[in-house]
Amino acid sequence: MATTPKTNRDQPWLMRTYSGHSSAKASNALYLTNLAKGQTGLSVAFDLPTQTGYDADNPLARGEVGKVGVPISHIEDMDQLFDQIPLDKMNTSMTINATAPWLLALYIALAQRRGIDPKMLSGTTQNDIIKEYLSRGTYIYPPGPSMRLIADTINYTVKHVPKWNPTNICSYHLQEAGATPVQELAYALCAAMAVLDRVKASGEIEADAFRKWSNASRSLSTPAFGLLRSAASSGLLARCGSNWP
Secondary structure, three states: OOOOOOOOOOOOOOOOOEEOOOOHHHHHHHHHHHHHOOOOOEEEEEOHHHHOOOOOOOHHHOOOOOOOOEOOOOHHHHHHHOOOOOHHHOEEEEEOOOOHHHHHHHHHHHHHHOOOOHHHOEEEEOOOOHHHHHHHOOOOOOHHHHHHHHHHHHHHHHHHOOOEEOOOEEOHHHHHOOOOHHHHHHHHHHHHHHHHHHHHHHOOOOHHHHHHHHHHOOOEEOOOHHHHHHHHHHHOHHHHOOOOO
16 A cells, blocks of 8 residues: 555555344354454344334244344344444444434444443444335335435434444445446435435535535445446535535
8 A cells, every 4th residue: 555745544445244143142243253354344234123113022023033134122232233342443334224323323322331432433324215215115204204314314423423424325226126227326326416405404514514524425335336436526526515505
């Protein structure tokens, strides 16, 4: 990793596997094993009941608990999931959407219980509920309240958990649902613009802070990354340019 007098040394890419299964205890054992073997971050997979807001003991969750990810029903589950893992030194990605604010709240509460300042936490919540209506279907609330949840989560983290990436606009599910590459990019960019517009309209983030966050947090996940990045540079950045209302 070369350096110049005007630049800082690049940070190595995070190495982590998307994982979680059976129970918080079993998933924690897997995380500790992977970290001991050189993995440098965590990417948590949650089961469908957790993704859609059901506790593991809810009758509607029967047959799905722990099947495609780890079940998390309360802070004690979260504590067990991250047992022996220093949250202030870990970068944790949580692939969670409809219940992203709640899972992030549990993570922050766990950090505070351990005496860790939330400003030290780093990681990502996918928090892209819009694409759930278009592809996966794990939404809970109507689009309007869902957009408010996305924006409220962003507003909170910018102020109180500044090292956290509060949203990751994800488009590959659209492709799996039958979208063409052009449609995939179009929907992803439109979703990102809608989120930026909602955050901006909330008035919770000052103009300069909004531009700084928007530039630092352009996070869109897509196989056609190069094309999307080019389009994002011209389209998304216009959303946080000089024409602040």
